Amino acid sequence: MAKEDPKDTTCLTNKQREAIAEAIGASPITATSSPQHPLSGVKIGIPQEFNIAELSPATRSWWRRGIRVLKDAGATVVPVSIPTTELSVGAYLSLATAEASSNLQRYDGTRYGTYLDSCWNGCCAGYINLHEPVPLFFFY
Numbered sequence: 001m002a003k004e005d006p007k008d009t010t011c012l013t014n015k016q017r018e019a020i021a022e023a024i025g026a027s028p029i030t031a032t033s034s035p036q037h038p039l040s041g042v043k044i045g046i047p048q049e050f051n052i053a054e055l056s057p058a059t060r061s062w063w064r065r066g067i068r069v070l071k072d073a074g075a076t077v078v079p080v081s082i083p084t085t086e087l088s089v090g091a092y093l094s095l096a097t098a099e100a101s102s103n104l105q106r107y108d109g110t111r112y113g114t115y116l117d118s119c120w121n122g123c124c125a126g127y128i129n130l131h132e133p134v135p136l137f138f139f140y
Helices: 014-024 055-074 086-105
Strands: 043-047 074-081
Touching: 055 074
Parallel strands: 043 074
Antiparallel strands: none
16 A cells, blocks of 8 residues: 555555645655554544444444554544435445446447347437347346
C-alpha cells in the first residue's frame, strides 16, 4: 500500500500520490523509522454507521481490537460519518446488475431471438423473424 505495484491496475502511481499530497498539503505516507509506531502521523477515519447495534459481541470485540491496534501503531483514529451509508446497498445492487449486463453483452452467442441486419429499422425490429424458430436459452 505504501508504494506503487506495477501489477495492480487499481493502485496509485507514485506521480499520482505526489499530486494528491501536494493538493492536500501533506507529505506522502512513507515508512517511518520507528518500528513501534509505523502509522505515526496517519489519521484514520472510522465510519460510525458501520458500528451498528446488531453487531454480534464477537464482531464488536474485533471492531474495538482493530481500532486499538491502529492506535497502538501510532495512528490518530477519528470518528467520521457517512450519512448516505443506508443507500449504499441499493446503489450497489443497481450498479452491479448494470455492470454484469454490460459485461455479458460481449457474448454474441447468447442473444435471445434472431438478429437480422436487414430488418433493423427501429427499436427491437431486428430481433423479430416470424419465419425462423426463436432460440431459447435455459441455464441450469
